Amino acid sequence: MTRARTADLLDTQARACAEMDSPLYATLLTRAAQDVRDGGPCADAVAPLEGAPGPAAVGLRLMGAVHALVLLGEAPDLAAHYSTAGGTADDPDAAWEPFRRAVADHPEHITAWMRRPPQTNEVGRANMLISGLLVTVTALATPEPPPVRLLELGTSGGLNLRADRFRVTAGDPATPRFSWGDPDSPVVLDGAWRDGTPPPRIADAAARVPALDVVERLGCDVDPLDPLDPADALALRAYVWPDHPARPTRLSGAIDLARRLPARVLGQAAADFLAGTDLRPGTLTVVWHSVMRQYVPPAEWARVETELARLRTAATGPQTGWFAHLAFEPRRIGDTHRFVLTARLGDGPEEVLAEAHPWGLDARACEVTSLTP
Structure with a gap:
C-alpha cells in the first residue's frame, strides 16, 4: 500500500x-x-x-x-x-x-x-520578490528610499539575496517595454510580465525607485548550500529541470554574481532565525521567502508566525525601523491553487500584488487583493 x-x-x-x-x-x-x-x-x-x-x-x-x-x-x-x-x-x-x-x-x-531535501529556490522568483519590495519602499513615502536589510527564509544558496542586482525586463528583449535593474547584470529575467509591463502600482514603484540601498543580505536554511562550492553548485544545477533552458542560464548568472557580491546564509530553521532578528532604526527590515512554506512543518510555521507578529508590532516608524513581510507562495484562493505575491508592511493588512508561474515569471495582475475569504 x-x-x-x-x-x-x-x-x-x-x-x-x-x-x-x-x-x-x-x-x-x-x-x-x-x-x-x-x-x-x-x-x-x-x-x-x-x-x-x-x-x-x-x-x-x-x-x-x-x-x-x-x-x-x-x-x-x-x-x-x-x-x-x-x-x-x-x-x-x-x-x-x-x-x-x-x-x-x-x-x-x-x-x-x-535523503536530501530538494533545493527549489528558483532565481526567476526574484521578479516577484523585488516587485513586492519596490511597492513596499514607495508605500513608506519617505523623502528617499531607506536602507534595506534583506532576510530570506529557506534561502537555499542565498542567490535571491542579490535580487536587487538582477535585471528584470518585459516585452521584446531587444526593446523591452519595461525594465528595472542593472543593464550589465549577469542575471536577466526576461519575460517577467505577461502583458509586457507590470500592473500600474508595480510599474510606478519601479519608476520611482530605480535602485535600492541594500545594507545586509542574510538568509537561513535547514540545509544551506554554498553556490561557490562545486558540490553545492552541482546540487543547485541538478534541481533545475533540464528541458527549461533559460533556467540554467539564469542560475549560472546568479552563481557568477554570488562570486562578486557576498551574502551570509545560516544553517537554521526559520523560526529560530527570526527569533534572533530585531529591527534596526532608520532601516527597512524585509523578511521574504518563495515557495518554501510547504516544506515547513505546521508547528514550526506557527512559531514563524509568532516571530513575524513580534517584528510587526515592534515596527512603529523610523525610530524603531520599518518591517515588511513579502512572500511568493502557492495559496488557495477560492477553488484555485495559485502562486501569488503578498506584501504586508508593518501591522497593516496583507495585500495580494500579483500572481505568476511558479518560477516567478510571466507574471500578471491578480483579480483579488486579499486572501481573506
Whole structure:
C-alpha cells in the first residue's frame, strides 16, 4: 500500500510537470511511477521515502538525483536527452530506458540524494520578490528610499539575496517595454510580465525607485548550500529541470554574481532565525521567502508566525525601523491553487500584488487583493 501511494505521488508530480511545460520530466515520472508499482529499480530508489507526505517532493528528489549523474558525466546515454549536457529533449519516451539504467547502476548515489531535501529556490522568483519590495519602499513615502536589510527564509544558496542586482525586463528583449535593474547584470529575467509591463502600482514603484540601498543580505536554511562550492553548485544545477533552458542560464548568472557580491546564509530553521532578528532604526527590515512554506512543518510555521507578529508590532516608524513581510507562495484562493505575491508592511493588512508561474515569471495582475475569504 505504501509503495502504491509513493507511485501515486510520482504520478501527481508528473501531472504538475506537464502543466509547467516539462514534457521530459512528465514522461520520466509517469514511467518511474509504473516502475515503482512493478518493483523495478525506481522502487528501490524511493524506498527510503515510502510513506513520506506530498511536501517531501519524492519525485523532485529522484529527478535531481539522476540529473546530477548526467551533469557528472556518469550517464552518457541519458545525457543525449538533457539540454544541460548538450542533448535535446525532443523524444522524452526514448529517455526512459537510459534513465532507468542510471537509477539501477548508481544505487548509492541515488540513495544519498533521496535523503536530501530538494533545493527549489528558483532565481526567476526574484521578479516577484523585488516587485513586492519596490511597492513596499514607495508605500513608506519617505523623502528617499531607506536602507534595506534583506532576510530570506529557506534561502537555499542565498542567490535571491542579490535580487536587487538582477535585471528584470518585459516585452521584446531587444526593446523591452519595461525594465528595472542593472543593464550589465549577469542575471536577466526576461519575460517577467505577461502583458509586457507590470500592473500600474508595480510599474510606478519601479519608476520611482530605480535602485535600492541594500545594507545586509542574510538568509537561513535547514540545509544551506554554498553556490561557490562545486558540490553545492552541482546540487543547485541538478534541481533545475533540464528541458527549461533559460533556467540554467539564469542560475549560472546568479552563481557568477554570488562570486562578486557576498551574502551570509545560516544553517537554521526559520523560526529560530527570526527569533534572533530585531529591527534596526532608520532601516527597512524585509523578511521574504518563495515557495518554501510547504516544506515547513505546521508547528514550526506557527512559531514563524509568532516571530513575524513580534517584528510587526515592534515596527512603529523610523525610530524603531520599518518591517515588511513579502512572500511568493502557492495559496488557495477560492477553488484555485495559485502562486501569488503578498506584501504586508508593518501591522497593516496583507495585500495580494500579483500572481505568476511558479518560477516567478510571466507574471500578471491578480483579480483579488486579499486572501481573506
